[in-house]
Amino acid sequence: MSAENLREVARIAVRDEVQRHAWALFAHQGFEATTIDQIAEAAGMSRRTFFRYFSGKDELIIEKLVEAGERIAAALAERPEGESAWVALRAAFDVVVLSQESRPEQARALRLMLRDEHGVRASAEEWRRRWTDLLAPQVARRLPPAGVRRDPDPDPDPRAVAVAGSALACLDAAQLAWAEHPGSRLAALLDEAMSAVARLA
Amino acid sequence: MSAENLREVARIAVRDEVQRHAWALFAHQGFEATTIDQIAEAAGMSRRTFFRYFSGKDELIIEKLVEAGERIAAALAERPEGESAWVALRAAFDVVVLSQESRPEQARALRLMLRDEHGVRASAEEWRRRWTDLLAPQVARRLPPAGVRRDPDPDPDPRAVAVAGSALACLDAAQLAWAEHPGSRLAALLDEAMSAVARLA
DNA sequence: ACGATCGTGACACTAAGTGCCAATGCTGGC
DNA sequence: GCCAGCATTGGCACTTAGTGTCACGATCGT
Numbered sequence: 384m385s386a387e388n389l390r391e392v393a394r395i396a397v398r399d400e401v402q403r404h405a406w407a408l409f410a411h412q413g414f415e416a417t418t419i420d421q422i423a424e425a426a427g428m429s430r431r432t433f434f435r436y437f438s439g440k441d442e443l444i445i446e447k448l449v450e451a452g453e454r455i456a457a458a459l460a461e462r463p464e465g466e467s468a469w470v471a472l473r474a475a476f477d478v479v480v481l482s483q484e485s486r487p488e489q490a491r492a493l494r495l496m497l498r499d500e501h502g503v504r505a506s507a508e509e510w511r512r513r514w515t516d517l518l519a520p521q522v523a524r525r526l527p528p529a530g531v532r533r534d535p536d537p538d539p540d541p542r543a544v545a546v547a548g549s550a551l552a553c554l555d556a557a558q559l560a561w562a563e564h565p566g567s568r569l570a571a572l573l574d575e576a577m578s579a580v581a582r583l584a
Numbered sequence: 585m586s587a588e589n590l591r592e593v594a595r596i597a598v599r600d601e602v603q604r605h606a607w608a609l610f611a612h613q614g615f616e617a618t619t620i621d622q623i624a625e626a627a628g629m630s631r632r633t634f635f636r637y638f639s640g641k642d643e644l645i646i647e648k649l650v651e652a653g654e655r656i657a658a659a660l661a662e663r664p665e666g667e668s669a670w671v672a673l674r675a676a677f678d679v680v681v682l683s684q685e686s687r688p689e690q691a692r693a694l695r696l697m698l699r700d701e702h703g704v705r706a707s708a709e710e711w712r713r714r715w716t717d718l719l720a721p722q723v724a725r726r727l728p729p730a731g732v733r734r735d736p737d738p739d740p741d742p743r744a745v746a747v748a749g750s751a752l753a754c755l756d757a758a759q760l761a762w763a764e765h766p767g768s769r770l771a772a773l774l775d776e777a778m779s780a781v782a783r784l785a
Numbered sequence: 786a787c788g789a790t791c792g793t794g795a796c797a798c799t800a801a802g803t804g805c806c807a808a809t810g811c812t813g814g815c
Numbered sequence: 816g817c818c819a820g821c822a823t824t825g826g827c828a829c830t831t832a833g834t835g836t837c838a839c840g841a842t843c844g845t
Contacts, residue, residue: 390791390792393792418830418831418832419831419832419833420831428793428794429793429794429795430794430832430833431793431794431795431796431834432792432793432794434832434833434834435792435793438833439832439833440832441706467784468784469784504710504713505642505706505707505709505710506706508706508709508710508712508713509705509706509709511709511712512705512709515753526780538761538764538765541757541758541760541761541773541776541777542757542776542777542780544757544760544761544777545753545754545757545758545777545778545780545781546780546781546784547753548750548753548754548756548757549749549750549753549754549781551753552716552746552748552749552750552752552753553746553749553750555749556742556743556745556746556749557742557746559742559745560739560742560745563739564739572742575742575743576742576743576745576746577746579727579743579746579747580746580747580750580781580784581784583668583669583670583747583781583782591822591823619799619800619801620800620801620802621800629824629825630824630825630826631801631802631825632803632824632825632826632827633823633824633825635801635802635803636823636824639802640801640802641801786845787844787845788843788844788845789842789843789844789845790841790842790843790844791840791841791842791843792839792840792841792842793838793839793840793841794837794838794839794840795836795837795838795839796835796836796837797834797835797836798833798834798835798836799832799833799834799835800831800832800833800834801830801831801832801833802829802830802831802832803828803829803830803831804827804828804829804830805826805827805828805829806825806826806827807824807825807826807827808823808824808825808826809822809823809824809825810821810822810823810824811820811821811822811823812819812820812821812822813818813819813820813821814817814818814819814820815816815817815818815819
C-alpha cells in the first residue's frame with residue numbers, strides 16, 4: 384500500500400536535493416551559465432535522469448513561484464467573506480511579503496536574477512499567468528455581480544482576471560522597487576502601489 | 585553617403601520578407617512545430633544568415649509586440665495634459681483595440697497562439713515588461729505627486745509602474761476574453777475590465 | 786523464488802544557437 | 816576599368832537543450 388506514497392516521498396526528496404545543488408550553482412555562476420550537465424553531476428545523477436524529474440532548467444525556478452502562488456491563493460481563501468477583493472488580495476500578499484522580508488538577501492537576489500537574466504525572466508513570467516488563474520476565481524466571488532451574465536458560467540469573469548492581474552502587477556512593481564532599493568520596506572511599497580491603483584477612478 | 589542608409593533599407597526589407605514567410609508557416613504548423621531551417625529555406629537564406637537578422641524565433645513575435653507598444657506609448661504622449669492616468673491609458677489603448685477589431689481573425693489567432701504555445705508565451709511575456717517600462721514614465725507625470733521624494737529621481741516611481749502594469753493586465757484580460765469569445769466586442773470588454781479595477785477602493 | 790514494474794543510465798537523434806573562416810559581391814578611390 | 820577594402824553570406828564544427836528508445840538492475844507483490 385505504502386509503495387505509492389513511498390515513491391512519491393522519494394521523488395520529492397530527490398527533487399529537493401536537485402533544487403539545492405542547482406541554486407548553489409546559480410548563485411555562483413548565474414542561471415544561463417549553469418548547464419544541466421553540471422546540475423545533474425552535482426546532484427549525482429545522469430542528464431537523462433534530471434529530465435525525468437524536471438522538464439528543464441526553467442522548472443527549477445517556476446516550481447518555487449508556483450508554491451508561493453498556492454500559498455497566496457490559500458491565504459486569499461481564508462479572508463473573511465465580506466472583505467472587498469482589493470483588501471483581501473493585499474492581505475493575502477502578506478504571506479509572501481513577510482516571508483521575503485524575513486530573508487531579504489535571498490529574496491532580493493532572486494528578484495534581481497529574475498530581472499536580469501533573459502532565460503529566467505521568460506520562463507518566470509509564466510508564473511504571472513498561473514497566479515492569475517489561481518486567484519481570479521477567488522476574486523470573482525468578491526466582486527459586485529456582473530451586469531448581465533447570460534451563460535451559466537462561460538469563462539472566468541474577465542473583470543476578475545483583470546483585478547487579479549492588476550494586483551499581481553502591483554506586487555511585481557513593489558518587489559522590484561524593493562529589490563533595487565536596499566533600504567526600503569516591501570510592505571510599505573506594496574501599500575503605496577496598491578492604493579495608487581485603487582484610487583484611480 | 586547613402587550607403588549607410590541603403591544597407592539599413594535592405595536590412596529592413598529582408599527582415600519584413602522573413603517575417604512574411606515565418607508567419608505563413610506559423611499559421612499552418614504552429615509556432616513550436618516550425619523550425620528555423622524551414623523559415624530560412626522559405627525566405628531563401630541559410631540558417632546561419634537567419635540568425636544574423638533575428639536573434640531567434642522569439643524575435644519574430646516580439647518585434648510585432650514592441651511595435652504595438654511603441655504605438656501605445658506615442659498615443660499616450662499625445663493625450664491632453666490634465667487627463668488622469670487611467671483615462672489616458674484607456675484612450676491610448678484604442679490604437680491597438682481598433683487595429684485588432686479591424687482584423688479580428690488574425691488578431692484572435694495570434695492571441696490564442698500566445699495563450700497556447702509555451703515557447704511563444706514565454707518570450708512574449710517579455711513584452712509586458714517592455715510595455716510597462718515604456719508607459720510608466722508617462723503615467724508618472726499624470727499621477728498626484730509622491731508623498732515625499734527625498735532623492736532627486738531615484739528609480740521609476742513604483743506607483744507608476746504598478747498603474748501601468750495594472751492597465752496592461754486589464755488589456756491582457758480583455759484581449760484574452762475577446763479572443764476566446766468570438767461574438768464579443770473588445771472595446772466593451774476593456775472598458776468593463778478597466779472600470780472594475782478603477783472602482784476598487 | 787518469480788515475474789511485473791519502476792527507476793536509471795547509455796546512446797542516438799533533432800533543434801537552437803554561436804564562433805570561425807573562406808568566398809562572394811558591392812563601394813569607393815585611383 | 817581596376818583594385819583594395821568592407822560587409823554579407825554560407826558552410827562547417829561545436830555546445831547545449833530536449834526527447835525517444837533500449838537494456839540493466841532493484842524493488843514489490845504474490
